[in-house]
Amino acid sequence: MTEPIISATDLSRDFVVHTGRGLRRRRSVTRAVADLAFTIEAGAAVGYIGANGAGKSTTIKMLTGILVPTSGRVRTCGLDPHRHRRELARRIGVVFGQRSQLWWDLPLSESYRALAAIHRLGPQALRARRDTLVERLDLGDFLETPVRQLSLGQRIRGEIAAALLHSPDLLILDEPTIGLDVLSKERLRQFLLEERATSDTTLLLTTHDMDDVQRLTDRIIVVDHGRMAYDGTLAGLVRRVGADRVIVVDLEENAAPLDDVAGTRLLGVEADGLRQRLAFTPGSTTAAAVLAQVSARASVRDLTIEEPDIEDVVRRLYASGA
C-alpha cells in the first residue's frame, strides 16, 4: 500500500488575537482548526467545504507548509510541509482564487518563463508543457497581455496553468470558480475533468459551488468551526441532511394544489395555484418524471429548477450536528 498523499492526525492550529490597546490589551487564543484527522489517497478528488471562517484556508496553509500546526501532525506528499517547504513546493500546485500568484504587470508568457526557471524546467520541457496547457485552457489569445488587463476568467485560467506548469502530484484550488460566469465555470470544470483523466493529479478544492463539488469531486470533507463535520460522498451528505431540488412550475390556468405528485413535497402555492413549488430528492425521482406527472394534471407554461446550494446543505449539517 502506498502512502497517502495527504495525512493529517489531530491537526490543530491556534491564533493569538490581541484586542484593545495599551494597558487594556488582552490576549486571547482562538482555535481555527481543532483535531482534524483525515487522509487523502493519491489520485483522489476531494472537496473541502465549510462556511467562511470554518478553518479551510488555515488547513490548506498547514498542508502546504505556509503555517505550522500548533499541535498534531500533517504530511503532504510524504513530507513534513513546513520543514521541507521547498521540496514540497516542487510537487504541489496551489491556486488561491482571490489572490494572484502571477506578476500583475507581466504577460502570462513571461510569468511562465520565470516560473519555469524557478522550477528548473528546461526550455524544451517548458515549451511542451506550456503548449499543452495553453491549448487546453485556451490561453492563446491573451498570452502576451499583461495580467492586470485580463478578465477574471482569463486570469484564473492563467493561474491554473501556472500551478500545473511543473506537473505537480497534488493540485490545491482555493475557491477557483468564485466570481466566474456560468460559461467560464463550465470550461474550467471541463478542463479539470480532462486533466484528472489524463494524469494522476490529486485534486483538493474548496468551493461554495455545489456544481463544482458534484462534477469534480468524489468525496467531500466538511469542517465547522475547525472541526470535522462530515467526511464521505456528496450523495451520503445529501441523504443525511436532505438536500432537495425544487421544481417551480407556472401553469396556464389555476389548478388545485399539486400535493399528490409521487416523490415530491409541495412547498407552496402562489397566485391561486398558477405557480407551485415542489421539492424532490434527486435519486428518488427525476425532474422529468415530476414534470410528466404535473403535465398530466395541468398544462405547464414555464418551469425553473432551484438547486440546493452548498451553503444550505452545510447549514443543515451544522444544525443537525449541534
Add this chain to the structure above:
Amino acid sequence: MAELLRPYRALLASRLRAQLAYRRSFAMDLVGAAGIGVLELAEVLVIFSSISVLGELDLAGALLLFSFAGIGFSTADMVVGHVDSLPRYLRTGTLDAFLLRPLPVLAQLITSDLQLRRLGRTAVAVVVLVVALSMNTIAWSPALVALAVLTPVFSAVIFAALFVCAAGVQFWLVEGGEFANAFTYGGNYAASYPTSIFTLPMRVLFTFVVPAAFTAYLPTLVLLGHSGPAWTPAVLGWFAPVAAAGIWTVALLGWRAGLRHYTGAGS
C-alpha cells in the same frame, strides 16, 4: 553556480522588462531620483556656506563622505530597498505565494524588484565622488586606493543589511514601516554627516549598533589621515567588512526569526 542563479536571473529580467515597458515614466522616475540626490547635496553645501569645518572635515572632506554614503545607500536601496514593502506583501498574501515556491523567501523578496530609477541618485553621488577625490589631498598608497574602491561596495552591503533588519522587524510590527525607516533612512542621514558631530552615545549607536559610521565616515577619516574622535578612532575605517559581516548576521537571524513568527513555528 549559473544553474543555481537561473531562477533569480529570470525573476530580475522579468522585473526589468516590466519597468522599461513604460519608458517615459521610467525616465521621469530617474530624473526624480537624481533630484533627491541633488537636494541632499544642496543641504551639505548650505551648511558649509556658513561654517568651514564640521566635525574635523572641511567641505572637500564632507563631499567625499557624502559621496560614499550616497553611492552605498542608493545602490542598497536599488537592490534591496523594496524589502520594506513586506507589510503590503503580508496583507495581500504575496508572501504566501513566495512560500509556495521552491526558493528561499528572502531571496525571492530581494529579487522581486530592482528599482533602476534609484540609479539617478547613484549617478549624482558618483559625480560628487569624482569631484571630491580631486578636491582632497590624499597621500595615495595601494592600500588607500583599495579602501577608496571598496568603501562604496561595503557601504552598500551594510545599508542592504540595515534594510533586511528593518524588514525582519516588520513581521512583528505589521504597520511598523515608519519605525523601520528610522534605521534605514535614518542610518543614511547619520552616515551622510561626520559622525563626530553627534554626542558620544549617538556616535556609539551609529558605529557599533547601527554601523552607519563604517559606510562613509570612518573610511573618509583614514583616507584624509585624520585621527578620529574618542571611542571611534579612524583605524576602524579599515573594518567595514567586519561591520558588514556583523550586521548581516544580525539581519539574517532577525529575518529567520521573523519568518518563523509569521508561520507560527515559534520564535
